Amino acid sequence: MKTRIIFVFLILGMIVTLPVFAQSLITIKTNSNSYKEGDTVVISGNVSTIIVGTPITLQIFSQGNLVDVAQFNVAEDGSYSYTIIAEGPYWAKSGEYTVRASFGEDNVAETQFNFSPKSDVIATDIFEVDAGSYGTFDVNYSINGGTVKNMLIDKDIFALIVIIESENDGSITLEMPRDAFDAKKQDQTDDTFIIIIDGIEVPYQETVTNTNSRIITINFEEGDSDIEIIGTTIIPEFGTIAVMILAVGIITTIIVTKNRFQIPI
Structure with missing residues (x-):
């Protein structure tokens, strides 16, 4: 037992x-x-x-x-x-x-x-925008859901164009320097930007505004590529040296005109 x-x-x-x-x-x-x-x-x-x-x-x-x-x-x-x-x-x-x-x-x-996932990963960088004879200016940005491929200006429509490759829905935040690009009313107060993504106008959020820059955030969808930010002022096509040359040209023209037509000064 x-x-x-x-x-x-x-x-x-x-x-x-x-x-x-x-x-x-x-x-x-x-x-x-x-x-x-x-x-x-x-x-x-x-x-x-x-x-x-x-x-x-x-x-x-x-x-x-x-x-x-x-x-x-x-x-x-x-x-x-x-x-x-x-x-x-x-x-x-x-x-x-x-x-x-x-x-x-x-x-x-x-x-x-x-x-x-990539839609949650935020990339932060500075993009150097080619401004022609003016030189360049920097745009600080952060993006999730995609990558920035290029930034360029279209002076004919006063636009900063941001070209992205969007793998997912996401957003991009841009800190734009006022001395290079801005949106102003006639009384010089801030105006709203027009944002167009692939031909369709979309809303945006403005988070920070100061005397030096404006920070805006734009949401995009998977597959979006071209973001047009249209303002009212953009850096001139002529830089400082070009303006000096233009001024010299105007003075020379005045002198030539005076000699030719005997215009007293």
């Missing part, structure tokens, strides 16, 4: 300790704690006991939704590694992602990392 009781306790002890052993059978880690869209995610780990003919099943979840799944065998030394590029239709939401590795029955390991 005592032998049976001892045997039962031994069996119960094995049942209780088995899940603990099983959970430590596999490990998992990633090569970083955070990724941006387009980054390479390397998932690796080890199994303490190789089960012949049993593959590892790898799953990646975002807020409970399956993002990616793969299945592969472990190496002879019990290690494994899986590489994936963080991009595609299922890599859409920012936040915490969970990686789950399963090996056989009840052998599961998990780890987490943070992910940011």
